Amino acid sequence: MxxxxxxxxxxxxxxxxxxxxxxxxxxxxxxxxxxxxxxxxxxxxxxxxxxxxxxxxxxxxxxxxxxxxxxxxxxxxxxxxxxxxxxxxxxxxxxxxxxxxxxxxxxxxxxxxxxxxxxxxxxxxxxxxxxxxxxxxEMDFQEDKVMPPSRAYLKLWEFFTVYAPEAIAGGTAIDVGSCPGGWTWVLRTLEFDKVHSVDKAPIEKRIMDLGRIDFRQESAFGLDPKDFGEIDWFCSDIICYPERLLTLVNKFRAAGTVKNFVCTIKYQAETDWEATMKFLEIPGSRIVHLHHNKHEVTWFLKGANA
Ligand SMILES: C[S@@+](CC[C@H](N)C(=O)[O-])C[C@H]1O[C@@H](n2cnc3c(N)ncnc32)[C@H](O)[C@@H]1O
The missing domain is CATH 3.30.2130 (VC0802-like)
Known part of the structure:
Protein backbone atom coordinates (compact mmCIF):
# COMPACT_ATOMS: atom_id res chain seq x y z
CA MET A 1 0.00 0.00 0.00
CA GLU A 138 8.57 26.38 0.89
CA MET A 139 10.68 28.94 -0.96
CA ASP A 140 11.97 32.42 -0.27
CA PHE A 141 13.30 35.16 -2.48
CA GLN A 142 16.12 37.62 -2.03
CA GLU A 143 13.63 40.44 -1.74
CA ASP A 144 13.92 43.84 -3.35
CA LYS A 145 13.31 46.24 -0.47
CA VAL A 146 13.73 49.37 -2.60
CA MET A 147 11.67 49.38 -5.80
CA PRO A 148 8.40 47.48 -5.33
CA PRO A 149 5.71 49.59 -3.68
CA SER A 150 4.03 46.58 -2.06
CA ARG A 151 4.84 42.94 -1.30
CA ALA A 152 2.32 41.73 -3.89
CA TYR A 153 5.23 41.53 -6.39
CA LEU A 154 6.43 38.34 -4.64
CA LYS A 155 3.44 36.43 -6.06
CA LEU A 156 4.36 37.33 -9.62
CA TRP A 157 8.04 36.63 -8.91
CA GLU A 158 7.09 33.16 -7.64
CA PHE A 159 4.80 32.55 -10.59
CA PHE A 160 7.40 33.46 -13.24
CA THR A 161 10.19 31.63 -11.37
CA VAL A 162 8.38 28.38 -10.61
CA TYR A 163 5.43 28.04 -12.99
CA ALA A 164 6.48 29.98 -16.09
CA PRO A 165 10.29 30.10 -16.10
CA GLU A 166 10.18 29.73 -19.89
CA ALA A 167 8.17 32.94 -20.33
CA ILE A 168 10.07 35.17 -22.67
CA ALA A 169 10.45 38.89 -22.41
CA GLY A 170 9.14 41.26 -25.04
CA GLY A 171 5.62 41.68 -26.32
CA THR A 172 2.72 43.19 -24.44
CA ALA A 173 1.32 42.64 -20.98
CA ILE A 174 -1.79 43.96 -19.31
CA ASP A 175 -1.93 44.29 -15.53
CA VAL A 176 -5.40 44.90 -14.09
CA GLY A 177 -5.89 45.90 -10.47
CA SER A 178 -2.31 47.11 -10.70
CA CYS A 179 -1.89 49.69 -7.96
CA PRO A 180 0.27 50.67 -6.20
CA GLY A 181 2.33 49.08 -8.97
CA GLY A 182 4.23 45.98 -7.80
CA TRP A 183 3.13 43.69 -10.63
CA THR A 184 3.56 46.45 -13.22
CA TRP A 185 7.11 46.89 -11.92
CA VAL A 186 7.77 43.12 -12.29
CA LEU A 187 6.42 43.18 -15.85
CA ARG A 188 8.64 46.15 -16.67
CA THR A 189 11.70 44.37 -15.29
CA LEU A 190 10.75 41.44 -17.53
CA GLU A 191 11.20 43.92 -20.35
CA PHE A 192 7.85 43.69 -22.01
CA ASP A 193 7.78 46.24 -24.79
CA LYS A 194 4.55 47.66 -23.41
CA VAL A 195 2.70 47.24 -20.12
CA HIS A 196 -0.93 48.36 -19.97
CA SER A 197 -1.64 49.00 -16.32
CA VAL A 198 -5.23 49.50 -15.14
CA ASP A 199 -6.62 50.44 -11.75
CA LYS A 200 -9.28 52.70 -10.28
CA ALA A 201 -6.60 54.04 -7.92
CA PRO A 202 -3.49 56.01 -9.01
CA ILE A 203 -0.19 54.24 -9.66
CA GLU A 204 3.00 55.34 -7.92
CA LYS A 205 4.93 57.95 -9.91
CA ARG A 206 8.27 56.16 -9.62
CA ILE A 207 6.71 53.13 -11.31
CA MET A 208 5.39 55.32 -14.14
CA ASP A 209 8.86 56.84 -14.45
CA LEU A 210 10.17 53.42 -15.59
CA GLY A 211 8.60 54.24 -18.96
CA ARG A 212 6.71 52.18 -21.55
CA ILE A 213 3.71 51.94 -19.19
CA ASP A 214 0.27 52.87 -20.45
CA PHE A 215 -1.61 53.61 -17.21
CA ARG A 216 -5.39 53.86 -17.33
CA GLN A 217 -7.20 55.00 -14.22
CA GLU A 218 -10.54 53.27 -14.69
CA SER A 219 -12.42 50.10 -13.81
CA ALA A 220 -10.99 46.98 -15.42
CA PHE A 221 -14.49 45.61 -15.88
CA GLY A 222 -15.26 48.22 -18.53
CA LEU A 223 -12.23 47.40 -20.70
CA ASP A 224 -12.71 46.43 -24.32
CA PRO A 225 -10.16 43.81 -25.49
CA LYS A 226 -10.23 45.39 -28.96
CA ASP A 227 -8.41 48.44 -27.53
CA PHE A 228 -5.30 46.39 -26.78
CA GLY A 229 -4.54 44.16 -29.74
CA GLU A 230 -2.41 41.05 -29.10
CA ILE A 231 -1.55 40.47 -25.45
CA ASP A 232 1.19 38.07 -24.33
CA TRP A 233 0.30 38.08 -20.65
CA PHE A 234 -2.98 39.09 -19.01
CA CYS A 235 -2.28 39.58 -15.30
CA SER A 236 -4.87 40.34 -12.66
CA ASP A 237 -4.53 41.00 -8.96
CA ILE A 238 -7.87 42.86 -8.70
CA ILE A 239 -9.71 42.70 -5.40
CA CYS A 240 -13.13 41.51 -6.52
CA TYR A 241 -15.58 38.63 -6.32
CA PRO A 242 -14.26 35.55 -8.16
CA GLU A 243 -17.35 35.50 -10.44
CA ARG A 244 -16.55 39.05 -11.61
CA LEU A 245 -12.99 38.08 -12.40
CA LEU A 246 -14.25 35.05 -14.30
CA THR A 247 -16.50 37.26 -16.44
CA LEU A 248 -13.55 39.55 -17.22
CA VAL A 249 -11.26 36.61 -18.04
CA ASN A 250 -13.91 35.08 -20.29
CA LYS A 251 -14.36 38.40 -22.11
CA PHE A 252 -10.64 38.45 -22.97
CA ARG A 253 -10.62 34.72 -23.78
CA ALA A 254 -13.54 35.21 -26.14
CA ALA A 255 -11.63 37.98 -27.93
CA GLY A 256 -8.93 35.40 -28.74
CA THR A 257 -6.13 37.95 -28.40
CA VAL A 258 -4.50 36.79 -25.15
CA LYS A 259 -1.77 34.12 -25.11
CA ASN A 260 -1.35 33.63 -21.36
CA PHE A 261 -3.26 34.47 -18.21
CA VAL A 262 -2.21 34.67 -14.57
CA CYS A 263 -4.81 35.89 -12.08
CA THR A 264 -5.22 35.98 -8.34
CA ILE A 265 -8.61 34.67 -7.23
CA LYS A 266 -9.32 36.43 -3.96
CA TYR A 267 -11.84 35.25 -1.40
CA GLN A 268 -13.90 36.97 1.25
CA ALA A 269 -14.28 35.10 4.56
CA GLU A 270 -15.26 31.89 2.73
CA THR A 271 -13.62 30.24 -0.27
CA ASP A 272 -15.99 30.48 -3.24
CA TRP A 273 -15.77 26.87 -4.45
CA GLU A 274 -18.42 27.27 -7.13
CA ALA A 275 -16.48 29.98 -8.95
CA THR A 276 -13.16 28.24 -8.26
CA MET A 277 -14.36 25.06 -9.97
CA LYS A 278 -15.57 27.12 -12.95
CA PHE A 279 -12.04 28.50 -13.34
CA LEU A 280 -10.66 24.96 -13.13
CA GLU A 281 -12.99 23.86 -15.92
CA ILE A 282 -11.22 26.23 -18.34
CA PRO A 283 -9.25 23.76 -20.49
CA GLY A 284 -5.52 23.64 -19.93
CA SER A 285 -5.60 25.87 -16.87
CA ARG A 286 -4.38 25.25 -13.33
CA ILE A 287 -4.95 26.69 -9.90
CA VAL A 288 -2.21 26.73 -7.30
CA HIS A 289 -1.78 28.24 -3.91
CA LEU A 290 1.54 30.05 -4.21
CA HIS A 291 3.80 30.16 -1.18
CA HIS A 292 3.26 33.94 -1.33
CA ASN A 293 -0.56 33.74 -1.60
CA LYS A 294 -2.67 34.38 1.49
CA HIS A 295 -6.42 33.57 1.46
CA GLU A 296 -6.38 33.61 -2.30
CA VAL A 297 -5.17 31.32 -5.06
CA THR A 298 -3.52 31.78 -8.45
CA TRP A 299 -5.23 30.65 -11.65
CA PHE A 300 -3.17 30.44 -14.81
CA LEU A 301 -3.51 29.41 -18.41
CA LYS A 302 -0.51 29.19 -20.69
CA GLY A 303 -0.78 29.06 -24.46
CA ALA A 304 -4.47 29.99 -24.53
CA ASN A 305 -4.40 30.45 -28.30
CA ALA A 306 -2.24 27.43 -29.08
C1 LIG B 1 -4.08 43.81 -4.09
S1 LIG B 1 -4.19 45.32 -4.94
C2 LIG B 1 -3.10 45.02 -6.27
C3 LIG B 1 -1.63 45.08 -5.91
C4 LIG B 1 -0.76 45.11 -7.13
N1 LIG B 1 -0.79 43.85 -7.86
C5 LIG B 1 0.67 45.43 -6.79
O1 LIG B 1 1.55 44.58 -7.02
O2 LIG B 1 0.95 46.52 -6.32
C6 LIG B 1 -5.76 45.25 -5.66
C7 LIG B 1 -6.10 46.43 -6.54
O3 LIG B 1 -7.35 46.15 -7.18
C8 LIG B 1 -7.89 47.42 -7.50
N2 LIG B 1 -9.27 47.33 -7.97
C9 LIG B 1 -10.40 47.01 -7.29
N3 LIG B 1 -11.47 47.08 -8.10
C10 LIG B 1 -11.01 47.41 -9.34
C11 LIG B 1 -11.61 47.61 -10.61
N4 LIG B 1 -12.95 47.49 -10.78
N5 LIG B 1 -10.83 47.93 -11.66
C12 LIG B 1 -9.51 48.07 -11.51
N6 LIG B 1 -8.87 47.90 -10.33
C13 LIG B 1 -9.62 47.57 -9.26
C14 LIG B 1 -7.71 48.21 -6.21
O4 LIG B 1 -7.79 49.59 -6.47
C15 LIG B 1 -6.31 47.74 -5.79
O5 LIG B 1 -5.33 48.68 -6.20
Whole structure:
Protein backbone atom coordinates (compact mmCIF):
# COMPACT_ATOMS: atom_id res chain seq x y z
CA MET A 1 0.00 0.00 0.00
CA UNK A 2 1.31 3.46 -0.82
CA UNK A 3 -0.12 6.83 0.10
CA UNK A 4 -0.33 10.30 -1.36
CA UNK A 5 0.59 12.86 1.28
CA UNK A 6 -0.77 16.40 1.24
CA UNK A 7 0.80 19.04 3.44
CA UNK A 8 -1.84 21.67 4.24
CA UNK A 9 -0.87 25.32 4.35
CA UNK A 10 -0.20 26.63 7.85
CA UNK A 11 -3.50 27.64 9.50
CA UNK A 12 -5.45 26.61 6.39
CA UNK A 13 -6.12 22.95 7.14
CA UNK A 14 -9.87 23.60 6.87
CA UNK A 15 -9.42 24.70 3.24
CA UNK A 16 -7.73 21.42 2.34
CA UNK A 17 -10.37 19.43 4.25
CA UNK A 18 -13.11 21.27 2.35
CA UNK A 19 -11.30 20.57 -0.92
CA UNK A 20 -11.33 16.84 -0.10
CA UNK A 21 -15.12 17.12 0.34
CA UNK A 22 -15.63 19.14 -2.85
CA UNK A 23 -13.64 16.56 -4.81
CA UNK A 24 -15.45 13.64 -3.13
CA UNK A 25 -12.20 12.37 -1.59
CA UNK A 26 -11.52 10.89 1.82
CA UNK A 27 -8.24 10.98 3.67
CA UNK A 28 -7.18 7.89 5.58
CA UNK A 29 -4.95 9.54 8.21
CA UNK A 30 -4.00 12.97 9.45
CA UNK A 31 -1.23 14.09 11.79
CA UNK A 32 -0.51 17.76 12.39
CA UNK A 33 -1.22 19.25 8.94
CA UNK A 34 -0.12 16.19 6.96
CA UNK A 35 -2.97 14.26 5.32
CA UNK A 36 -2.62 10.79 3.81
CA UNK A 37 -4.84 9.47 1.05
CA UNK A 38 -4.67 5.79 0.09
CA UNK A 39 -3.17 5.16 -3.36
CA UNK A 40 -2.84 7.98 -5.91
CA UNK A 41 -4.57 11.35 -5.63
CA UNK A 42 -4.82 14.49 -7.75
CA UNK A 43 -2.93 17.74 -7.21
CA UNK A 44 -4.76 19.78 -4.60
CA UNK A 45 -5.03 23.56 -4.59
CA UNK A 46 -4.73 23.94 -0.83
CA UNK A 47 -1.68 21.69 -0.35
CA UNK A 48 1.67 23.44 -0.20
CA UNK A 49 3.29 20.18 -1.26
CA UNK A 50 2.10 16.82 -2.54
CA UNK A 51 4.18 13.71 -1.82
CA UNK A 52 3.43 10.79 -4.14
CA UNK A 53 4.16 7.08 -3.62
CA UNK A 54 4.82 7.53 0.08
CA UNK A 55 5.99 4.26 1.54
CA UNK A 56 6.45 3.07 5.09
CA UNK A 57 9.95 2.12 6.18
CA UNK A 58 10.62 0.43 9.52
CA UNK A 59 13.74 1.65 11.27
CA UNK A 60 15.68 0.30 14.23
CA UNK A 61 17.72 3.41 15.15
CA UNK A 62 18.53 6.97 14.11
CA UNK A 63 21.47 5.76 12.03
CA UNK A 64 19.35 3.05 10.44
CA UNK A 65 16.71 5.66 9.50
CA UNK A 66 19.30 7.99 7.99
CA UNK A 67 21.00 5.24 5.99
CA UNK A 68 17.69 3.89 4.65
CA UNK A 69 16.76 7.39 3.47
CA UNK A 70 20.21 7.93 1.93
CA UNK A 71 19.81 4.70 -0.03
CA UNK A 72 16.69 6.16 -1.66
CA UNK A 73 17.88 9.65 -2.54
CA UNK A 74 20.07 12.62 -1.65
CA UNK A 75 17.73 15.48 -0.74
CA UNK A 76 15.12 15.14 1.97
CA UNK A 77 12.71 17.77 3.27
CA UNK A 78 11.37 16.92 6.73
CA UNK A 79 8.00 17.80 8.21
CA UNK A 80 7.61 16.50 11.75
CA UNK A 81 4.29 15.17 13.01
CA UNK A 82 5.69 13.90 16.35
CA UNK A 83 8.93 12.48 17.75
CA UNK A 84 10.38 15.85 16.78
CA UNK A 85 13.82 15.43 18.34
CA UNK A 86 14.38 11.93 16.97
CA UNK A 87 13.26 13.09 13.53
CA UNK A 88 15.64 16.07 13.66
CA UNK A 89 18.54 13.81 14.70
CA UNK A 90 17.89 11.66 11.62
CA UNK A 91 17.67 14.78 9.45
CA UNK A 92 21.02 15.97 10.83
CA UNK A 93 22.62 12.78 9.44
CA UNK A 94 21.34 13.47 5.93
CA UNK A 95 23.18 15.49 3.25
CA UNK A 96 22.69 19.24 3.50
CA UNK A 97 21.05 21.20 0.70
CA UNK A 98 20.80 24.88 -0.14
CA UNK A 99 18.04 26.67 1.76
CA UNK A 100 19.16 30.22 0.95
CA UNK A 101 16.65 32.68 -0.54
CA UNK A 102 16.95 32.76 -4.33
CA UNK A 103 16.89 35.68 -6.79
CA UNK A 104 13.93 36.24 -9.14
CA UNK A 105 13.94 33.75 -12.05
CA UNK A 106 16.83 31.80 -10.57
CA UNK A 107 16.91 28.37 -12.25
CA UNK A 108 15.01 25.81 -10.19
CA UNK A 109 17.00 23.10 -8.40
CA UNK A 110 17.41 20.27 -10.90
CA UNK A 111 17.83 17.40 -8.41
CA UNK A 112 14.71 15.88 -6.85
CA UNK A 113 13.63 17.01 -3.41
CA UNK A 114 12.24 14.13 -1.39
CA UNK A 115 9.91 14.29 1.57
CA UNK A 116 9.93 12.30 4.75
CA UNK A 117 8.37 12.24 8.19
CA UNK A 118 8.79 10.09 11.28
CA UNK A 119 5.22 8.80 11.38
CA UNK A 120 5.80 6.56 14.41
CA UNK A 121 8.84 6.18 16.65
CA UNK A 122 10.19 3.40 14.41
CA UNK A 123 8.38 4.10 11.19
CA UNK A 124 9.32 6.55 8.48
CA UNK A 125 7.07 7.65 5.63
CA UNK A 126 9.17 8.73 2.66
CA UNK A 127 9.20 9.42 -1.05
CA UNK A 128 11.42 11.05 -3.62
CA UNK A 129 8.39 12.07 -5.72
CA UNK A 130 7.12 15.48 -4.62
CA UNK A 131 5.38 18.41 -6.28
CA UNK A 132 8.07 20.94 -5.42
CA UNK A 133 11.83 21.23 -5.96
CA UNK A 134 11.94 23.05 -2.60
CA UNK A 135 11.87 21.28 0.79
CA UNK A 136 8.23 20.83 1.89
CA UNK A 137 7.19 23.28 -0.84
CA GLU A 138 8.57 26.38 0.89
CA MET A 139 10.68 28.94 -0.96
CA ASP A 140 11.97 32.42 -0.27
CA PHE A 141 13.30 35.16 -2.48
CA GLN A 142 16.12 37.62 -2.03
CA GLU A 143 13.63 40.44 -1.74
CA ASP A 144 13.92 43.84 -3.35
CA LYS A 145 13.31 46.24 -0.47
CA VAL A 146 13.73 49.37 -2.60
CA MET A 147 11.67 49.38 -5.80
CA PRO A 148 8.40 47.48 -5.33
CA PRO A 149 5.71 49.59 -3.68
CA SER A 150 4.03 46.58 -2.06
CA ARG A 151 4.84 42.94 -1.30
CA ALA A 152 2.32 41.73 -3.89
CA TYR A 153 5.23 41.53 -6.39
CA LEU A 154 6.43 38.34 -4.64
CA LYS A 155 3.44 36.43 -6.06
CA LEU A 156 4.36 37.33 -9.62
CA TRP A 157 8.04 36.63 -8.91
CA GLU A 158 7.09 33.16 -7.64
CA PHE A 159 4.80 32.55 -10.59
CA PHE A 160 7.40 33.46 -13.24
CA THR A 161 10.19 31.63 -11.37
CA VAL A 162 8.38 28.38 -10.61
CA TYR A 163 5.43 28.04 -12.99
CA ALA A 164 6.48 29.98 -16.09
CA PRO A 165 10.29 30.10 -16.10
CA GLU A 166 10.18 29.73 -19.89
CA ALA A 167 8.17 32.94 -20.33
CA ILE A 168 10.07 35.17 -22.67
CA ALA A 169 10.45 38.89 -22.41
CA GLY A 170 9.14 41.26 -25.04
CA GLY A 171 5.62 41.68 -26.32
CA THR A 172 2.72 43.19 -24.44
CA ALA A 173 1.32 42.64 -20.98
CA ILE A 174 -1.79 43.96 -19.31
CA ASP A 175 -1.93 44.29 -15.53
CA VAL A 176 -5.40 44.90 -14.09
CA GLY A 177 -5.89 45.90 -10.47
CA SER A 178 -2.31 47.11 -10.70
CA CYS A 179 -1.89 49.69 -7.96
CA PRO A 180 0.27 50.67 -6.20
CA GLY A 181 2.33 49.08 -8.97
CA GLY A 182 4.23 45.98 -7.80
CA TRP A 183 3.13 43.69 -10.63
CA THR A 184 3.56 46.45 -13.22
CA TRP A 185 7.11 46.89 -11.92
CA VAL A 186 7.77 43.12 -12.29
CA LEU A 187 6.42 43.18 -15.85
CA ARG A 188 8.64 46.15 -16.67
CA THR A 189 11.70 44.37 -15.29
CA LEU A 190 10.75 41.44 -17.53
CA GLU A 191 11.20 43.92 -20.35
CA PHE A 192 7.85 43.69 -22.01
CA ASP A 193 7.78 46.24 -24.79
CA LYS A 194 4.55 47.66 -23.41
CA VAL A 195 2.70 47.24 -20.12
CA HIS A 196 -0.93 48.36 -19.97
CA SER A 197 -1.64 49.00 -16.32
CA VAL A 198 -5.23 49.50 -15.14
CA ASP A 199 -6.62 50.44 -11.75
CA LYS A 200 -9.28 52.70 -10.28
CA ALA A 201 -6.60 54.04 -7.92
CA PRO A 202 -3.49 56.01 -9.01
CA ILE A 203 -0.19 54.24 -9.66
CA GLU A 204 3.00 55.34 -7.92
CA LYS A 205 4.93 57.95 -9.91
CA ARG A 206 8.27 56.16 -9.62
CA ILE A 207 6.71 53.13 -11.31
CA MET A 208 5.39 55.32 -14.14
CA ASP A 209 8.86 56.84 -14.45
CA LEU A 210 10.17 53.42 -15.59
CA GLY A 211 8.60 54.24 -18.96
CA ARG A 212 6.71 52.18 -21.55
CA ILE A 213 3.71 51.94 -19.19
CA ASP A 214 0.27 52.87 -20.45
CA PHE A 215 -1.61 53.61 -17.21
CA ARG A 216 -5.39 53.86 -17.33
CA GLN A 217 -7.20 55.00 -14.22
CA GLU A 218 -10.54 53.27 -14.69
CA SER A 219 -12.42 50.10 -13.81
CA ALA A 220 -10.99 46.98 -15.42
CA PHE A 221 -14.49 45.61 -15.88
CA GLY A 222 -15.26 48.22 -18.53
CA LEU A 223 -12.23 47.40 -20.70
CA ASP A 224 -12.71 46.43 -24.32
CA PRO A 225 -10.16 43.81 -25.49
CA LYS A 226 -10.23 45.39 -28.96
CA ASP A 227 -8.41 48.44 -27.53
CA PHE A 228 -5.30 46.39 -26.78
CA GLY A 229 -4.54 44.16 -29.74
CA GLU A 230 -2.41 41.05 -29.10
CA ILE A 231 -1.55 40.47 -25.45
CA ASP A 232 1.19 38.07 -24.33
CA TRP A 233 0.30 38.08 -20.65
CA PHE A 234 -2.98 39.09 -19.01
CA CYS A 235 -2.28 39.58 -15.30
CA SER A 236 -4.87 40.34 -12.66
CA ASP A 237 -4.53 41.00 -8.96
CA ILE A 238 -7.87 42.86 -8.70
CA ILE A 239 -9.71 42.70 -5.40
CA CYS A 240 -13.13 41.51 -6.52
CA TYR A 241 -15.58 38.63 -6.32
CA PRO A 242 -14.26 35.55 -8.16
CA GLU A 243 -17.35 35.50 -10.44
CA ARG A 244 -16.55 39.05 -11.61
CA LEU A 245 -12.99 38.08 -12.40
CA LEU A 246 -14.25 35.05 -14.30
CA THR A 247 -16.50 37.26 -16.44
CA LEU A 248 -13.55 39.55 -17.22
CA VAL A 249 -11.26 36.61 -18.04
CA ASN A 250 -13.91 35.08 -20.29
CA LYS A 251 -14.36 38.40 -22.11
CA PHE A 252 -10.64 38.45 -22.97
CA ARG A 253 -10.62 34.72 -23.78
CA ALA A 254 -13.54 35.21 -26.14
CA ALA A 255 -11.63 37.98 -27.93
CA GLY A 256 -8.93 35.40 -28.74
CA THR A 257 -6.13 37.95 -28.40
CA VAL A 258 -4.50 36.79 -25.15
CA LYS A 259 -1.77 34.12 -25.11
CA ASN A 260 -1.35 33.63 -21.36
CA PHE A 261 -3.26 34.47 -18.21
CA VAL A 262 -2.21 34.67 -14.57
CA CYS A 263 -4.81 35.89 -12.08
CA THR A 264 -5.22 35.98 -8.34
CA ILE A 265 -8.61 34.67 -7.23
CA LYS A 266 -9.32 36.43 -3.96
CA TYR A 267 -11.84 35.25 -1.40
CA GLN A 268 -13.90 36.97 1.25
CA ALA A 269 -14.28 35.10 4.56
CA GLU A 270 -15.26 31.89 2.73
CA THR A 271 -13.62 30.24 -0.27
CA ASP A 272 -15.99 30.48 -3.24
CA TRP A 273 -15.77 26.87 -4.45
CA GLU A 274 -18.42 27.27 -7.13
CA ALA A 275 -16.48 29.98 -8.95
CA THR A 276 -13.16 28.24 -8.26
CA MET A 277 -14.36 25.06 -9.97
CA LYS A 278 -15.57 27.12 -12.95
CA PHE A 279 -12.04 28.50 -13.34
CA LEU A 280 -10.66 24.96 -13.13
CA GLU A 281 -12.99 23.86 -15.92
CA ILE A 282 -11.22 26.23 -18.34
CA PRO A 283 -9.25 23.76 -20.49
CA GLY A 284 -5.52 23.64 -19.93
CA SER A 285 -5.60 25.87 -16.87
CA ARG A 286 -4.38 25.25 -13.33
CA ILE A 287 -4.95 26.69 -9.90
CA VAL A 288 -2.21 26.73 -7.30
CA HIS A 289 -1.78 28.24 -3.91
CA LEU A 290 1.54 30.05 -4.21
CA HIS A 291 3.80 30.16 -1.18
CA HIS A 292 3.26 33.94 -1.33
CA ASN A 293 -0.56 33.74 -1.60
CA LYS A 294 -2.67 34.38 1.49
CA HIS A 295 -6.42 33.57 1.46
CA GLU A 296 -6.38 33.61 -2.30
CA VAL A 297 -5.17 31.32 -5.06
CA THR A 298 -3.52 31.78 -8.45
CA TRP A 299 -5.23 30.65 -11.65
CA PHE A 300 -3.17 30.44 -14.81
CA LEU A 301 -3.51 29.41 -18.41
CA LYS A 302 -0.51 29.19 -20.69
CA GLY A 303 -0.78 29.06 -24.46
CA ALA A 304 -4.47 29.99 -24.53
CA ASN A 305 -4.40 30.45 -28.30
CA ALA A 306 -2.24 27.43 -29.08
C1 LIG B 1 -4.08 43.81 -4.09
S1 LIG B 1 -4.19 45.32 -4.94
C2 LIG B 1 -3.10 45.02 -6.27
C3 LIG B 1 -1.63 45.08 -5.91
C4 LIG B 1 -0.76 45.11 -7.13
N1 LIG B 1 -0.79 43.85 -7.86
C5 LIG B 1 0.67 45.43 -6.79
O1 LIG B 1 1.55 44.58 -7.02
O2 LIG B 1 0.95 46.52 -6.32
C6 LIG B 1 -5.76 45.25 -5.66
C7 LIG B 1 -6.10 46.43 -6.54
O3 LIG B 1 -7.35 46.15 -7.18
C8 LIG B 1 -7.89 47.42 -7.50
N2 LIG B 1 -9.27 47.33 -7.97
C9 LIG B 1 -10.40 47.01 -7.29
N3 LIG B 1 -11.47 47.08 -8.10
C10 LIG B 1 -11.01 47.41 -9.34
C11 LIG B 1 -11.61 47.61 -10.61
N4 LIG B 1 -12.95 47.49 -10.78
N5 LIG B 1 -10.83 47.93 -11.66
C12 LIG B 1 -9.51 48.07 -11.51
N6 LIG B 1 -8.87 47.90 -10.33
C13 LIG B 1 -9.62 47.57 -9.26
C14 LIG B 1 -7.71 48.21 -6.21
O4 LIG B 1 -7.79 49.59 -6.47
C15 LIG B 1 -6.31 47.74 -5.79
O5 LIG B 1 -5.33 48.68 -6.20
Missing amino acids: HYTGYLAIHDMESELEREFEVRGMKFAFKKERLYLVEGDGPDMIWAQMTARNLEKITITSINDGASKLKEKGRNWGLFTVGHHRRAQLIQDELPKYNTKPIPFRHPLPSSPMGFWTLWEQDEILATQVTSSPFAIG
